Amino acid sequence: MVDAVVSKQPTLNKRAIVSDSVVPLARVDAVTEATLQRYRDFTSDTTCGAAQHPDWVDAWARTRSTEILFLSLELTGRTVLMMPLEVVRQKGCRVARAIGGNHANGNFSPILPGQAHLLSADVVAAMLKGLRRARPDIDLVLIERQTASIDGVANPFASVINVPSANIGLALDLSCGFEAVLDRIGRKRRLKKHRSQTRKLEAAGGFRRIEAKTPDEVERLVAEFLSQKADRFQRLGIRNVFADMQPFLTTLFNQAQNSPAPTFLLHGLEVGGIIRAVTGSSVVGDRLICEFGSIVEDELVHASPGDFLFFLNIEDAVRQGFKTYDFSVGDEGYKRAWCDIEMQQFDTIAPLTLKGRVYALALQGVIGAKRRIKANDRLWALLKRLRRGTASARSDASSSDGSSTDGSGDGD
CATH class of the missing domain: 3.40.630.30 (Gcn5-related N-acetyltransferase (GNAT))
Known part of the structure; x- marks a missing residue:
């Protein structure tokens, strides 16, 4: 010292x-x-x-x-x-x-x-x-x-x-309850969408929301998250910043279980026995913060499993007495669909x-x-399209010469 x-x-x-x-x-x-x-x-x-x-x-x-x-x-x-x-x-x-x-x-x-x-x-x-x-x-x-x-x-x-x-951050005020949340974001449209998602997920083998509370559950959800994120970054042409995070995430969420009121929470949406979406959250005061999330981009992507898991997470956050659901940094459409705070x-x-x-x-x-x-929607959309095009070209080139792409790319 x-x-x-x-x-x-x-x-x-x-x-x-x-x-x-x-x-x-x-x-x-x-x-x-x-x-x-x-x-x-x-x-x-x-x-x-x-x-x-x-x-x-x-x-x-x-x-x-x-x-x-x-x-x-x-x-x-x-x-x-x-x-x-x-x-x-x-x-x-x-x-x-x-x-x-x-x-x-x-x-x-x-x-x-x-x-x-x-x-x-x-x-x-x-x-x-x-x-x-x-x-x-x-x-x-x-x-x-x-x-x-x-x-x-x-x-x-x-x-x-x-x-x-x-980047700006986006959050949702929960202080008046979940019914008030639905009223703010369009109750009829949101509930109609949720019922449609429920039917699709039930038809695919049924669903359940998992909260990791054992080492095996933590290991499973962390592994699924990292796999889903790696695939997503490869598709977008973004460097995989989670590539070496497995030891840290596993240790963090396992260690959190030592407290009667864990600060770090890991949730997954299982559909037909497969983890289709994962979120990792933290608790800061009366605020529940979504630190990260991921989805499987497979035949059920049309059912929006990530959005469905957010619905369940937010509903549960209200039930537990949280006053704010924080989507953390990043301005994305799926966040805007919920949020009323910048x-x-x-x-x-x-x-x-x-x-x-x-x-x-x-x-x-x-x-x-x-x-x-x-802050420039057109310029940002153009940059993301160029990035996806670069990733696609890299993938095609790797396939043609028999090598595999590592999913890396330029960060934002």
């Missing part, structure tokens, strides 16, 4: 109520069994993003090869914030980013209850300076897809260098070195360009 005391007193703004004698202490700890337990103890009374939950952090630490560290802020002898980060190489820079990379959405650091008002822009900046002193080899701190607040607590990283994320997340890009400042400018340009492309 390395302590880095910031000697210069920060000038605190109106958001901070702290005496002039307080010196922020940035603490940087490597991942060990002891620090994992310390982090679990610290988060026991806090609200945090799904990727900052100790189950996620523990599973990532045990199944990934990246370096992990904990960046903590201490004030008046107490730890008031802890942020787990992984150190990776990007474009020649050493970057400390939120654990999980592109798989982590709605990032939010655990904060000691009642202490958020102390975390002014100056205090957060002092913490980052402490990281720079402790780890001069790190060029940039990058925390993408952050939510602005959780349970009324503002995200302190919103006060430092940030830009709007490339959310803009943000990315923190905090350079610590000259090399980091150059990379930060490039990142801001790339994120801005993606955001503009995705």
